[in-house]
Amino acid sequence: MTIATPPSQTPEANLSLQPTGWLKYFSFSLDHKVIGLQYIVCGFLFYLIGGALAGVIRTELATPISDFVSRDTYNQVLTLHGTVMIFLWIVPVINGGFGNYLIPFYVGARDMAFPRLNAVAFWMIPPSGLLLISSYFIGGAAQSGWTAYPPLSITTPAMGQILWIVSVLLLGGSSIFGGINFIATILKFRQPGLKLMQMPMYCWAMLGTSILVVLATPVLAGTLILLSMDIVAHTGFFNPASGGNVVVYQHLFWFYSHPAVYIMVLPAFGLVSEILPIHARKPLFGYVTMVYSIMAIVVLGLVVWAHHMFTSGTPPWMRLFFTIATAFIAVPTGIKFFNWIATLWQGRLALNSAMLFSCAFILQFVFGGITGVALAQVPFDVHVHDTYFVVGHFHYIVYGGTVFVIFASIYHWFPKFTGRMLDEKLGRLHLALTFIGFNLCFAPQHWLGLNGMPRRVAEYDPQFTLINQISSVGALLMAISTLPFLFNVVISMVRGTPSGPNPWRALTPEWLTSSPPPVENWKGAAPLVHEPYGYGGPPGVMDLNQASGRDLWRNEP
């Protein structure tokens, strides 16, 4: 069933042509809002699967011996956990989900530049996800971790590894199609009169992310094609036994997979930059520096990959270069951090769930960033390489960073998605459980790593038992924290307080239409927002709930 953007005759006809009913979310819909929600809900289902896999890992690690699952199964579980969480939850949701929903609003368009390509990109995800998970049931899933380093990936059972490669190639293709669409939409599809430096910050974040997607993902695709030839046709690109070179695989892999961290975290930066000004009633601090920081992160992000390989026989000049380049990334990131703090400073803060999740993000992301700078230093990195320190650092970035922002964004945009508010009390319960659970789970892992507990192993020295059990309790809390969230979403969708078009009194264009928005986003003209962060003016000058667009325009000082 295809629901194309219909050629509308009158605003009323426009409204009545909006596809209704839940079936549209299972259709090849071309509406960017439907596609965005498809990404978010589909990604959340994979999040539950990936979370269950994490539960298996933490249960196994509650005791020092391998007693919950077999060692082979443990390897499969950790590989699937990493792949599902990165390629099927975070990347699709933070890019495809919120990007598709919000970017057309922000550039004043009625849809993405290529609506059909957009739908194709989404519909590549469920089959490749099912393919990946089904590999567990047919001959066992891949066992070589989400990095698939050869020679491990060449010597473990081939079937699971090949299915893993096919699945990741499809997901990479989907990601590239999405990236092309975002670049075209942001650069070429803007409403006439909207200048680049007037766009909401999330547009810049998605532009930077999409540049990284388009430049880096194809390299991973090429590498995985070579790896599959090694497995299927017994060539020797990455197989030392046939004269190949494993380190070349690592270089090519990290050329994608380090930018992948920015592909996961830059959109989160953008979303936080949207949420904070609205709930602090202040303009976003340092807009221009934010933009340049994003672009600096994009450029630097492409030239730091070998800091993942300091123990791979990297020559000294390479170690020096990549240490310095990595340390430099802390500068633009630090600028963004201080800009967020300055945005909050002396604001009239509404400490609701969206704001609290964003603040938790700032706190945890800074901690993850500091351990990241530490990891860039060769002597330290050599000590903790492949230990739980890296696991702790990484989860502080992608869970403490990105996943917290995904939740903040759901609390913030749920009224727009459904026209109803989420329950605040349940939201705070969700926040408290997630925050405590997350920190309990991952902070101790730094200690484990510093004391030498290696990652990706089902058994460990009994002296680490207590700390591992604390970490497992944290994981249990995180699992429980999902329940109030799910309950909240289901209940609020049916019985939540109606939100009206603009419950946060926000100025960005997605709030200047009904909730949920009509098919072509606005009935009548699209609003042209020159200053998306113009909060905190003298009271009485501007009240968006009362004034029409023309009044605001006339009242401009």
Added chain:
Amino acid sequence: MTTITPINASSSTGGEAHGDHGEHGDHPDLRMFGLATFLVADAMTFAGFFAAYLTFRAVNPLPAGAIYELEMLLPVINTSILIASSFTFHRASKELMRGAMGACRGWLLVTALMGIAFLGGQMKEYFELPFGLTDNLFASTFYALTGFHGLHVCLGALMILIVWAQAAQPGKFTPQEHFGIAAAELYWHFVDVIWVILFALLYLL
């Protein structure tokens, strides 16, 4: 302060106003922009392959007997055919701009045939090479690179044959509106440029 100005009061009337995107309306045609962005991505795949090949060459010494004097005559002829085919395609679009559809189709067909001739030459070379896919690192890289490029030529020739067939309908392509031909041409030039780099790296270096 935010200004919210109605940009066009009648924008919901299909096809007449700014901001009316989708199946209708006068929004800019971004298909060429999208294709160009995709080709950047595609070029990065090749860049990854080239980087791998150069690193292999620099770091991994080949065993004795794995260093070949490649036969140059056939590849040079092949290269000339491919480069010349870029010019014949350019000629085809010049004819299109003049509105001479018959001549345009003729040159398109010539281009497609040259592409197929290139693939034939590649095939002949494969059969005559003294090494197989899994013999050694150089052999594997050689087949992977030329094979992946050959796949692109295959696709390009197919695209040209499709627009050639489409161009038989009168009015399908006009001097103003000819996305199919323009896209095939951009893609064909891209494949050509990649081959020149590949040829320099594999045969000359």
